[in-house]
Amino acid sequence: MHAHRHRPAAVLTAALAASALLAALAGCAAPAAEPLVPDPDAPVAITVLVAPVYFEANYVAEAQGFYAEHGLDVTIQRGTTADAALAALANGSAQLAGSSGVATITAASRGIDARIVGGISGMDEDANSGIYVGAGSGFDSPADLTGATIAINGLRNTTELLLRIAIDEDGGDSSKTQFVEIPYSAMNQSLASGQVDAIYQVSPFSSSVDGVRLENPYSADFAGAPAVAWVATSAYAEQNPAVIDAYTAAMAEAYAYANEHPDAVRAVLDEVTELSAEDLEATELIEFGMTIEPEVVGRLADAMLDYGFIDRGVELAELLREGS
Amino acid sequence: MRRAHPVRRVLGELWLVALLVAVLLVATALAPSLYFPPLGEVLAAIARGFVDGPLLGHLAYSLGNLLAGLAIGAVAGVSIGLLLGMSELAHRVVDPALQLLRATPKVALIPLLVALLGLGAEPKIAIVALAAVWPILLNTVDGVRGLEANAVDVARAFQIPLGLRIRRVILPAALPQILAGVAIALSLGVTVLVVSEMYAATQGIGFSVLQSGRSFDIVGTWAGTIVLGVVGYLLNLAMLAVERRALHWHHGPLDGSTEERGARG
Amino acid sequence: MTATALATGRPVATAGARTRRLVWGWRLALVLLLAGLWELSRAPWSPAAELLPPLADIGVALAGLPLRAETWAAVGATLGAALTGLAIAGVLGVALGTLLGLLPAVARATRLLVELARAMPVFGLLPVCILLLGTGFPLTVVIVVTACVWPFLVQTRLGVAGLHPQLRDVVRAYRVPRPLVVRRVLLPQALPMIGTGLRIALAMAVVVTIGTETIIQSTGLGERIAIAERSGAMALMFAYVLLAALLGLACNVLAVAAERSLTRWRPAEVG
Numbered sequence: 047m048h049a050h051r052h053r054p055a056a057v058l059t060a061a062l063a064a065s066a067l068l069a070a071l072a073g074c075a076a077p078a079a080e081p082l083v084p085d086p087d088a089p090v091a092i093t094v095l096v097a098p099v100y101f102e103a104n105y106v107a108e109a110q111g112f113y114a115e116h117g118l119d120v121t122i123q124r125g126t127t128a129d130a131a132l133a134a135l136a137n138g139s140a141q142l143a144g145s146s147g148v149a150t151i152t153a154a155s156r157g158i159d160a161r162i163v164g165g166i167s168g169m170d171e172d173a174n175s176g177i178y179v180g181a182g183s184g185f186d187s188p189a190d191l192t193g194a195t196i197a198i199n200g201l202r203n204t205t206e207l208l209l210r211i212a213i214d215e216d217g218g219d220s221s222k223t224q225f226v227e228i229p230y231s232a233m234n235q236s237l238a239s240g241q242v243d244a245i246y247q248v249s250p251f252s253s254s255v256d257g258v259r260l261e262n263p264y265s266a267d268f269a270g271a272p273a274v275a276w277v278a279t280s281a282y283a284e285q286n287p288a289v290i291d292a293y294t295a296a297m298a299e300a301y302a303y304a305n306e307h308p309d310a311v312r313a314v315l316d317e318v319t320e321l322s323a324e325d326l327e328a329t330e331l332i333e334f335g336m337t338i339e340p341e342v343v344g345r346l347a348d349a350m351l352d353y354g355f356i357d358r359g360v361e362l363a364e365l366l367r368e369g370s
Numbered sequence: 371m372r373r374a375h376p377v378r379r380v381l382g383e384l385w386l387v388a389l390l391v392a393v394l395l396v397a398t399a400l401a402p403s404l405y406f407p408p409l410g411e412v413l414a415a416i417a418r419g420f421v422d423g424p425l426l427g428h429l430a431y432s433l434g435n436l437l438a439g440l441a442i443g444a445v446a447g448v449s450i451g452l453l454l455g456m457s458e459l460a461h462r463v464v465d466p467a468l469q470l471l472r473a474t475p476k477v478a479l480i481p482l483l484v485a486l487l488g489l490g491a492e493p494k495i496a497i498v499a500l501a502a503v504w505p506i507l508l509n510t511v512d513g514v515r516g517l518e519a520n521a522v523d524v525a526r527a528f529q530i531p532l533g534l535r536i537r538r539v540i541l542p543a544a545l546p547q548i549l550a551g552v553a554i555a556l557s558l559g560v561t562v563l564v565v566s567e568m569y570a571a572t573q574g575i576g577f578s579v580l581q582s583g584r585s586f587d588i589v590g591t592w593a594g595t596i597v598l599g600v601v602g603y604l605l606n607l608a609m610l611a612v613e614r615r616a617l618h619w620h621h622g623p624l625d626g627s628t629e630e631r632g633a634r635g
Numbered sequence: 636m637t638a639t640a641l642a643t644g645r646p647v648a649t650a651g652a653r654t655r656r657l658v659w660g661w662r663l664a665l666v667l668l669l670a671g672l673w674e675l676s677r678a679p680w681s682p683a684a685e686l687l688p689p690l691a692d693i694g695v696a697l698a699g700l701p702l703r704a705e706t707w708a709a710v711g712a713t714l715g716a717a718l719t720g721l722a723i724a725g726v727l728g729v730a731l732g733t734l735l736g737l738l739p740a741v742a743r744a745t746r747l748l749v750e751l752a753r754a755m756p757v758f759g760l761l762p763v764c765i766l767l768l769g770t771g772f773p774l775t776v777v778i779v780v781t782a783c784v785w786p787f788l789v790q791t792r793l794g795v796a797g798l799h800p801q802l803r804d805v806v807r808a809y810r811v812p813r814p815l816v817v818r819r820v821l822l823p824q825a826l827p828m829i830g831t832g833l834r835i836a837l838a839m840a841v842v843v844t845i846g847t848e849t850i851i852q853s854t855g856l857g858e859r860i861a862i863a864e865r866s867g868a869m870a871l872m873f874a875y876v877l878l879a880a881l882l883g884l885a886c887n888v889l890a891v892a893a894e895r896s897l898t899r900w901r902p903a904e905v906g
Binding site: 379382383384385386387390405459462463464466467469470471473474475477478479481482485486557560561563564565568575576579580582583584586588591592594595598599600602603605606 | 654657658661662665669682683686740743744745746747748750751752753754755756757758759760761762763765766767838842845846849850857860861864872875876877879880881882883884887
Binding site: 095123124125126127129130131133134137139140229230231232235238239251318319320321322325 | 682765767768770852865866867868
């Protein structure tokens with residue numbers, strides 16, 4: 047009786063286990079279809095996952111009808127980190143995503159399909175963002191930050207890489223520098239209470255930093271590194287080149303418009319954040335531009351390999367969509 | 371019902387896990403996908419992480435913070451719980467506040483604690499204590515109130531001094547409930563600890579898993595996740611052993627309250 | 636906790652009104668004390684001075700929440716994700732729990748797996764799940780299901796497995812078909828236990844949803860908390876945290892009521 051009852055149960059359990067496994071492995075499906083062609087009369091619906099910064103122009107493009115003019119029906123989704131953005135591309139819940147150049151290179155080095163199709167040039171320091179240290183702390187140059195603890199808003203990302211380079215080029219040793227991830231909103235407090243020695247802060251929060259700003263320490267080699275890279279999977283980009291072109295064209299128009307209409311950008315910020323009126327006013331807006339400089343991206347990838355951000359080099363051809 | 375032979379019993383519990391691991395080993399090796407890397411590689415990464423990698427350090431840091439937070443939460447929970455359990459009035463007065471505090475999403479307080487306590491272990495210990503204190507406190511109250519009628523009245527009638535009464539009568543009798551509360555606190559504590567290690571952290575197993583994921587180190591992410599699960603399981607086992615040891619003189623099953631141990635909220 | 640927590644309405648006799656006044660008096664004193672402590676910790680010498688907003692600001696922000704469209708959208712999104720996850724977890728947990736309760740061999744074989752999976756700190760799954768799913772609605776639901784399926788499963792298994800020996804004999808003697816036994820005997824018998832599972836799971840669903848939203852910033856109350864915090868709007872952040880706590884509290888009350896109604900329905904005792 048006992049042995050007799052064991053069998054079907056065992057078979058059933060094994061079957062359940064096997065089907066669970068199959069279900070897990072069958073996670074990815076590959077859609078194949080005709081290339082999509084944007085048409086103002088029959089717009090192509092796409093979802094764009096924007097980066098947590100520099101997303102304002104996407105809302106401007108929507109409000110000003112730039113997407114519609116280029117035959118796109120864009121759903122904007124707020125994004126968080128690059129890993130989530132690239133996952134959304136891979137599982138098809140978004141077609142385009144804003145990521146950072148460094149994160150995209152990291153992903154590509156791990157074999158994840160991510161092509162940069164355009165980007166916001168930036169990282170140009172303005173007077174309201176950069177490295178702040180406590181007044182009288184004795185940190186006067188990047189080399190002084192050897193052995194210091196620096197708060198940045200994302201580990202193993204662009205800021206960390208460029209700061210490490212700056213410290214080393216200045217004669218310091220960045221391997222002794224500790225980086226810690228803290229949101230911009232909490233950095234000032236960390237600096238004031240001495241939890242960290244330096245912070246990389248941006249406006250509007252930089253206006254209330256209790257400290258002094260180090261002059262732009264970055265190497266000129268990386269001027270024009272993409273602040274946000276627009277990324278698609280190579281499968282989608284190759285299948286639907288017209289959609290990508292329409293999107294980059296619409297965004298270029300949106301960036302131009304945003305640069306001329308700072309109030310429109312502030313209105314977006316007011317809508318999607320909880321910044322106070324004063325903070326909103328104090329927010330320094332960047333000069334948006336839709337350009338990618340392949341040489342800079344290449345230099346970034348090389349530096350990432352040098353600094354152990356990635357284990358293997360990444361060729362530009364693996365990273366950039368042809369013609370972008 | 372005759373009890374199965376111990377070896378048979380262990381086999382009966384292990385065969386499916388072994389089969390599953392074997393199937394996964396083979397399947398992921400034969401058909402590796404980016405997001406489901408070969409299990410062999412993941413296990414190798416775990417081994418490497420323990421032998422010469424940072425995994426052991428991360429784990430030690432996390433466990434240290436967990437235990438410190440649990441200890442603080444237990445001491446606070448049991449002592450406040452005793453007080454509230456013995457005073458009907460005090461209990462009625464603070465109960466609404468307790469319920470509200472218990473329902474507060476602790477995870478949302480992590481940034482505040484970090485700003486207050488710094489980037490070290492302190493905010494992590496604090497958030498574990500803050501999450502752990504409520505189940506222990508509420509279970510202590512229940513345990514103390516549940517036995518008020520009989521043993522305590524006798525003890526009171528014989529004018530046994532309060533300190534002795536607490537130590538010899540109330541605490542032992544409430545122990546099953548208290549330990550059940552600690553078990554819930556443990557699972558809650560692990561959960562909030564992991565989250566605290568994802569905010570302004572520099573080490574810890576949660577930090578390690580998050581950074582692996584962020585840098586698309588998929589093998590490392592799976593490795594850390596598996597370690598987390600196994601550690602959680604071993605902690606539960608340890609808790610069960612503690613309960614069994616502490617209550618070995620107790621007759622019958624461990625009170626109805628063990629059903630609650632799955633609760634994380 | 637189950638029985639004793641419900642028995643708070645112990646006899647207070649005729650002194651009831653006086654006691655109630657006393658309790659409310661002390662409660663008022665407690666509130667004043669806590670408010671005083673809060674304001675004291677905002678004093679310039681306190682390390683928390685910069686962090687804690689005045690209580691009045693939090694009150695104003697809290698009162699203003701219902702006027703904000705995003706509040707309702709966030710509450711809706713949070714409840715939507717929590718209830719979707721809860722429903723899936725309930726169906727899955729009751730089905731699997733029934734299976735495990737009916738087939739002891741399967742229960743034995745899967746015990747280790749279940750224990751391992753239960754012990755997983757849910758938020759620890761986030762990095763892997765983000766890589767697999769991104770950070771949208773599906774991720775939140777998956778996390779909620781992972782957290783909430785266990786109370787259902789464990790309680791159902793306990794309820795189903797504990798079939799009264801006399802009932803078992805009857806069922807066997809009359810060769811009642813299995814499906815009928817499950818539907819008419821086992822599940823009804825397990826209902827009170829499932830009710831307890833529901834109470835635990837419902838409370839967990841809301842907490843886990845808000846936690847997930849805070850961490851990954853997907854639409855919901857947790858995201859509002861994170862946005863307010865990251866915009867430096869501390870009073871608003873505390874207001875949202877309070878709202879989240881009230882929502883959790885409401886769900887707890889609801890869950891206890893749900894459990895009670897399921898528990899009240901007991902099949903006739905045998906023997």
